[in-house]
Amino acid sequence: MKIGVIGTGYVGLVTGTCFADSGNDVICLDIDADKVERMKKGEVPIYEPGLNRVFERALREKRLTFTTDLEKTFRESETLFLCLPTPPGANGQADLSFVLSVADKLGELFNEYPGYKIIVNKSTVPVGTADKVREKIASKTDAEFDVVSNPEFLREGAAVEDFMKPERVVVGTRSERAAEAMTALYEPFVRSGNPIIIMDERSSELTKYAANAMLATKITFMNEIANICERVGADVDNVRIGIGTDSRIGKRFLFAGIGYGGSCFPKDVQAIHHTADEYGYNFRILDSVMKVNESQKLSIVEKMKLFYNGNLQGKTVGIWGLSFKPETDDIREAPSLYITEQLAKLGVKMKAYDPEAIKTFQDAASDVTLANMEFMNDRDSVIEGVDALVICTEWNEFRRPVMDRFAKVMKEPVIFDGRNLYDLKRAEESGLIYISVGRPSVNVHKSKMATV
Numbered sequence: 001m002k003i004g005v006i007g008t009g010y011v012g013l014v015t016g017t018c019f020a021d022s023g024n025d026v027i028c029l030d031i032d033a034d035k036v037e038r039m040k041k042g043e044v045p046i047y048e049p050g051l052n053r054v055f056e057r058a059l060r061e062k063r064l065t066f067t068t069d070l071e072k073t074f075r076e077s078e079t080l081f082l083c084l085p086t087p088p089g090a091n092g093q094a095d096l097s098f099v100l101s102v103a104d105k106l107g108e109l110f111n112e113y114p115g116y117k118i119i120v121n122k123s124t125v126p127v128g129t130a131d132k133v134r135e136k137i138a139s140k141t142d143a144e145f146d147v148v149s150n151p152e153f154l155r156e157g158a159a160v161e162d163f164m165k166p167e168r169v170v171v172g173t174r175s176e177r178a179a180e181a182m183t184a185l186y187e188p189f190v191r192s193g194n195p196i197i198i199m200d201e202r203s204s205e206l207t208k209y210a211a212n213a214m215l216a217t218k219i220t221f222m223n224e225i226a227n228i229c230e231r232v233g234a235d236v237d238n239v240r241i242g243i244g245t246d247s248r249i250g251k252r253f254l255f256a257g258i259g260y261g262g263s264c265f266p267k268d269v270q271a272i273h274h275t276a277d278e279y280g281y282n283f284r285i286l287d288s289v290m291k292v293n294e295s296q297k298l299s300i301v302e303k304m305k306l307f308y309n310g311n312l313q314g315k316t317v318g319i320w321g322l323s324f325k326p327e328t329d330d331i332r333e334a335p336s337l338y339i340t341e342q343l344a345k346l347g348v349k350m351k352a353y354d355p356e357a358i359k360t361f362q363d364a365a366s367d368v369t370l371a372n373m374e375f376m377n378d379r380d381s382v383i384e385g386v387d388a389l390v391i392c393t394e395w396n397e398f399r400r401p402v403m404d405r406f407a408k409v410m411k412e413p414v415i416f417d418g419r420n421l422y423d424l425k426r427a428e429e430s431g432l433i434y435i436s437v438g439r440p441s442v443n444v445h446k447s448k449m450a451t452v
């Protein structure tokens with residue numbers, strides 16, 4: 001099939017590359033001319049495990065091309081995937097301006113080059129967007145076309161694997177012709193029997209939001225359990241294992257931490273809450289999810305304030321991890337952005353390291369944060385001479401440091417771990433002052449902080 005991908009970011013580039021890998025001819029379009037030039041030269045502009053290899057092969061076999069030319073993309077494609085941003089608007093609603101302005105241009109192109117095509121919404125879009133895109137295009141042309149909703153469920157950090165072997169593919173369309181074409185396109189990816197689920201457009205659009213809202217709620221629920229654990233002297237890891245073995249609950253997504261971030265959960269929870277509002281329904285559970293997550297992101301700073309009796313001024317702190325999760329350079333809505341900004345405002349100097357996300361962090365962090373931060377090339381130089389270490393992201397290389405080294409090179413071996421990386425007994429044996437999430441603090445005098 002001849003495929004056009006409009007918007008070549010995390011989703012578009014993975015989509016385009018994986019479709020090219022399964023034998024389709026793919027043309028990827030972006031308005032960012034610099035990015036397009038880099039991709040034409042063979043450079044993958046994002047960090048995503050496994051993407052380089054598939055990308056290089058598709059480029060070599062000339063099945064993947066890049067352009068800034070929408071007209072060319074339109075002419076050369078039978079099916080066009082919209083992988084455009086849908087950032088949160090002022091009231092939390094999904095901003096559809098990127099999607100609708102492209103739909104408008106597609107309408108004009110249909111008028112110029114009539115002939116059946118399928119327009120696929122892969123962006124996460126509110127219920128009713130397929131109808132809006134259809135109306136936009138139809139207002140400009142009498143050409144035959146279908147608009148399909150095909151939400152994407154890939155996880156950054158495992159995007160290629162998720163795209164190549166999806167647990168399910170959701171396709172929202174009432175057109176048999178479009179359903180057949182989409183099924184043919186996705187069949188190579190579900191050969192082991194995972195389903196391609198065809199439904200109406202609105203249910204498909206809502207499925208994506210329901211999935212993300214459910215996952216954000218699951219994380220938040222465990223974070224609240226962790227907060228209770230800290231107060232009652234229980235260990236959230238034991239509770240997690242205790243409930244995760246119940247197959248109705250399941251083992252995954254039960255790890256307590258410093259809140260969810262990333263480009264999807266925060267904005268999608270807001271957006272579905274906003275959609276519910278528009279339809280006169282108060283999605284109460286998501287009110288709480290958003291509130292709890294806001295405070296959870298800064299819970300580590302609150303623990304630091306308690307530990308240092310409210311005075312962090314003049315401290316130097318190491319930061320391990322900046323990306324919102326491991327195996328990605330994406331820092332959108334990462335807890336690290338909020339934590340470092342708060343620490344900067346409290347007069348803390350920081351030394352930070354992340355294996356992939358230093359550049360993206362520097363592009364996004366506020367001036368006040370950056371003025372108080374120094375960036376290091378490796379994990380170990382971060383901890384030299386610092387008063388404390390804060391762990392924001394669970395990159396693998398942070399899981400197995402030489403434990404004795406903390407006490408040797410830090411002013412005091414104090415670790416605030418937002419990701420519960422270390423075994424409590426091991427931390428104790430290594431002489432660490434170790435404060436994590438939802439677990440008893442190690443080597444901290446009880447009187448020092450009631451809940452830490």
Ligand SMILES: NC(=O)c1ccc[n+]([C@@H]2O[C@H](COP(=O)([O-])OP(=O)(O)OC[C@H]3O[C@@H](n4cnc5c(N)ncnc54)[C@H](O)[C@@H]3O)[C@@H](O)[C@H]2O)c1
Pocket residue numbers: 006007008009010011012029030031032083084085086098102122123124125152153154155156263264
């Ligand atoms: N990132 C994820 O993990 C993920 C997962 C599932 C769904 N989604 C959804 O997919 C959509 C895209 O997300 P993303 O993370 O890939 O975004 P992104 O910001 O990484 O990429 C969007 C791309 O679109 C380009 N663009 C903007 N306006 C354009 C235009 N008019 N024409 C052509 N290109 C244009 C941008 O330059 C950018 O390269 C969003 O709706 C998001 O919610 C994202």
